[in-house]
Structures are given as structure tokens and as C-alpha cells.
Amino acid sequence: MGNDRKPSRAASLEFAAGEEVREPAQMKNYLGYAIRRAQMRAYESFYNALRDLETTPSRFTLMLLMRENPGIRSVDLARKLGVARSGMVRLIDDLEGRGLIVREVVKADRRNQALALTTEGRRYLRQLERAVGRHESALTDKLTAKERAQLIKLLWRVGT
């Protein structure tokens, strides 16, 4: 961004800098801001629950998709997650380096690699799922089951 613009005249700053931060009323009505705050809480909760399991939401999602679609290609995972092909390589390198997945060249089209979980990967993923279950419970502890379902339903109508 261009940072060479000339500054305007200063506003008067007679105000004492208190610790309370007033929030403009409109901010409570921005859906984007509400989503952002909720995601911050969700990430915090995720990492609290999975602190010792050395993973991230992306890695967890990736492993779920590989279990459901054994033999899936990297390019299809990238498309599903909305990231570039090059970004997948690091993630897949990481999971393979930990013995959680394998990649295998596809005979029919040697440009492709089939990805799948190892036995250890499946065991590890079950462990992740238990922790994610705890995280999800903590995240929604202020909501009834009905409200939680309603929230998820509305979010999906925004997110797709």
C-alpha cells in the first residue's frame, strides 16, 4: 500500500485515555464482526482442547476428508478447502512425515498421487475426534441443543 500521503490536520485530543473502550452500536449489528469474534473464541477453544495433539483445524479437516475419501488427490483437497495446490504440499508433507498418511503414485495417471490414512493415522484421528468433541461442547455450553442446531443451520446458509 502507498504510505506517502500527506497527513491532514490533527483533531483535538483533549480526552483522557481511559481503560474502557466504547464500542459503536453498529458493530453489534455487523454479521462479519460477529463471525470474526466467534471464530476467535472457536480457535481459542480448539487449541485449548487439542494443545498436546500437535494439530490445526486445517489438518483435522484434511484427515477427515482423507478417511472419507481414501485415495483422494491433493488437487481435490485443495479445491475443497479453497487453498492453492502449493499450500497443500506443506500440510501433506507434515502429515506424511509423522506417519499419519501415505501418498502413492496412481498407475493409471502417473501425475496423480493417491492419499490415504495409515493405521496410525486412523487411530490418531479418532483421538482428535474425541478432543474436538470436548471442544465443541465447551464452545456451545451457553446454548441449548436447539439453539446450537439453529446457529449451525443459519451459518451454513451464509457459508455456502
Place this chain on the structure above:
Amino acid sequence: MGNDRKPSRAASLEFAAGEEVREPAQMKNYLGYAIRRAQMRAYESFYNALRDLETTPSRFTLMLLMRENPGIRSVDLARKLGVARSGMVRLIDDLEGRGLIVREVVKADRRNQALALTTEGRRYLRQLERAVGRHESALTDKLTAKERAQLIKLLWRVGT
């Protein structure tokens, strides 16, 4: 936590064709995943509406808070946004370099700086608000006003 990064328009075009990826049923029931997807949509929409205005959700929020709290200190903004003090410096440098805000040493305690919008900053912020209004409408075009309000209410019960 939240990253202000441009969504990959090119990536989704690049991977236009591909095989179908089965999604595990449980993924539809994870609130964390629903929030993540909704945020991806929200970011995409934000950047579509504010493409030419050289800003980010963080910068926009920062400016709203400065207008509402003229003379606010950097440390209080950092706390409010949940980022480290050091992270604020770059953002404030950027806004100041563009003539949108001023920082002024506080006489009573010379460790503090009072932050406030310039006249140009206030004009620019009004321009941002109009664009954000369009973005918010686009984001919720599938929801009724009642559903939108319900969604925001539920998100705030998760996000605080």
C-alpha cells in the same frame, strides 16, 4: 487467530474442474467448521466490496473504535482486539502514514499516545461504512431480517 488475508479468487478459478469430494456427515454438525466456512465467505464478500479502498477488517474496526473513543491508547485497542501491543504498531503506522489518524504524546503521562482520526480519516471511514453496508447486505441476502438478527444474537453468545 483471525488473519486479514486476501481470499484466493485465482485459486478457486484455477481448480474449477475436479472430482467430487465426499464430506463426512459429522462435519456439517461441527460448529467450528460452520463458523470457519462462514468466515471464508465473509472475507471474500468484504474484499469484493472494499477491493479498491485499501483496507482490511482489522483496520476498519480500528478506525471505528478510534472515532468512538477519540484519544484512545494503543494498548487499549490491542486489548480490545485481542492482539499483542507490537502488532498494533504496524497497523497504526500504516493508518498514520496515509494521513487517516494522528498520534500525539499525552502530557499527563508521556508514555502514552492519544490516537484519533483526522478529518480525512473521518471522511474515508464514512466511505468504508457505505461499502461495508453493501458487503453486509450481500452476505446476508439469503436470510430474512429476522434470521439475520437471530444469527448475530447467537454468534455473540458464542463469541463473548
Place this chain on the structure above:
DNA sequence: TATTGTTATACTCTATAACTATA
């Protein structure tokens, strides 16, 4: 020519730690 996986590179955001000047 087009596609898949890869490498190289760069940029943004974020965090930690150390420094400075104040208090």
C-alpha cells in the same frame, strides 16, 4: 497444450523478547 505435484519466493499477520523512555 494442459494438468499435478513441486519448489522458490514473497507478503501478511501474529507472537515473544528485548530495548527506550517514562513513571
Place this chain on the structure above:
DNA sequence: TATAGTTATAGAGTATAACAATA
């Protein structure tokens, strides 16, 4: 000693572009 702002640095994530192998 403690605090506000700053600087230095490192790491994660993601983008683009170019490349080799393959189709």
C-alpha cells in the same frame, strides 16, 4: 519495578510463478 510504545526476529499461512513429469 512497572508500563507504553517500539524494534527485531521468527514462524505459520497463503499467494504467484516457474519447473519437471506426465498426459
